[in-house]
Amino acid sequence: MGATRNAALEAWMTEHGHSANSLADVANRAVEQLTGRTGGYDGSSVRAWKSGRVRWPNEVTRKALEIVTGLPATELGFVPRGRAQSTPAPQQEDDMKRRTLVGGIAVAAAAAAAPGTAPRRIGMSDVDRLQARFTEIIASDHKRGGQPDIEQRAAALADEALNLQRAGSATQRVRSNLYAAAAAFRSSAMWAAIDGRRYDDAQRHMREAQALAEMSGDQAIKFRIWSHAGSMYRHMGRPADAFAANDVARNLHITRRDPMFASLGLARQAAIHGAAQDRNGTRRAFDQAQDAMDRAAPDAYRPVWLLAFYDEAELHSLALSAYLALGDYPTAEAHAHRCLSSLRPHMVRSRAITQTRLAHAQLAQGDADAAINTAMTVPATAATQHARVSRMLQEFGAALRATAPGSSTAHTWTEHTAAWRTSA
Structure with missing residues (x-):
């Protein structure tokens, strides 16, 4: 009988954006803290845990994974020798353990800083x-x-x-x-x-x-902050500041070491070009972003925040934003469909934004029926509670009423948005 895959560990890695190599890397650092020597794990070690070939790692490995995840080995799907597979703990218990973990950090810090106590080693x-x-x-x-x-x-x-x-x-x-x-x-x-x-x-x-x-x-976090700044200024309607901030991110050494960072910087540059009404700049930056992504090593170590969101779907999402701003609605619609077809399940917010932008692109091409069908797939929570989605849907409703005033389509949309407000 073959080994049973460790679904709990796989689920944790997916939720937290870890590849086999990135989990091995942080586990190696945890081993160093425990033993004074860096661990020897690699991607194949993690794949052995995931596949179930290693059902109960040694004590150092278990402690290292507990440091990394904040969860005991049994809740990560590992089974002690001679014991049957246990039933996973309820989600409420997981949440309680995570709250206890963060509280413990705060208590320890406060205790260490209290007068009259010896400082602890961090x-x-x-x-x-x-x-x-x-x-x-x-x-x-x-x-x-x-x-x-x-x-x-x-x-x-x-x-x-x-x-x-x-x-x-x-x-x-x-x-x-x-x-x-x-x-x-x-x-x-x-x-x-x-x-x-x-x-x-x-x-x-x-x-x-x-x-x-x-x-x-830390070059990676510097990149994240300056790249966020470029996005912020783009959303504020300040493309010159957006270019300047994004250029700081793109000129960091990490973009030369890892093409995936270069790709993200270029994809966001394409979105800024779109906001600035530069069609050639948009096309050139998008093509360069795609090329850089294609050159990036798939299993290179990258921070969790990058692994969790930047992929082919996000690349097309940024292209969608750019071409929508340019008024090239057929191209925007094509990128929207490519984005939606490859979005990972955990990207709930991104899906709502993409659906809303797709509805705008369809309406601008004169297909009101397809547009409201798309807009009605946006979840009520995103439609009423996410500021960007809410604003785009309000603009969508205004454009629909302007192009088809008094139509059955406009009436359907009005009724649907009223139901959203009631259910939210």
Whole structure:
């Protein structure tokens, strides 16, 4: 009888955007904190865990994975020798454990900083626990992007990372990683504010994130912050500032080391060209972004935030935004369909945005029936609670009433939006 695949570990990796190589990398760092020596895991090690060939890893491996995930080995689908496969714990219990984990970090920091107590040693295990919280912020963003509670949680975790800096002694490597974690959380708060159209808050988070990233020296998080800044200025209707910010991201060394970063920078450059009404620039940047993505090594180590969202679907989403801004509606529609066909299931927010933009492209081509059918697939929660989606749907309704006033199509849309407001 063949080995049973470890569905729990696979689900955790999918939810948190880990490839086999990236999970091996963070597990190796956790082993270093436990033993003083870097672990020897690679992608094949993780594939052995996923396939069920290794049902109960050794103690060091189990402890390393617990540091990385915040979960005991049994909840990651591993089965102790001589014991039958256990029933997974309820989701409520998982949530409680994660809340306990984050609370424990805060309590430990406060205790270490309290007068009269000896400072404790802060290590990479503390950083790894924070990183586990970061993956939860990323997951929340892709499900319910733009919500104030996501922004607040991310900002609070940034402060928690900084509190650890003051809670005890640490090596320079650990301190740099804590600054990088704080910058990552602050950049997520920034993105949540951008996505919710709270631009003053976004700029405040941006300034703090940039300072933290400089102290960390982390190229990937610097890229994320400046790339977010380019998107923010594009949404604010300031293409010159958007180009300047995105150029900072694109000129970082990491874009030369990893074509996937170069691809994202170019894809966002294409969207800015679209907002600036530069058709040739849009086409050129999009083609370069596609070429860079094609050259990127599929299993290279990349941060969780990049793995979780940037792929072929996001590339076409940015092209859709660009061509919609240019008024090239057939091309925009083609990119929308390519995006929707390859979106991963966890990209709930991105799907709603793409459906809304597709509806605009179809309406602008005179196909009102197809347009409202597309718009009606947007979930009520996104339609009423996501600031960007809500605004685009309001603009869609206004355009529909302008092109087909008093029509049955317009009446159908009015009734549907009323039902949305009732159910939200």
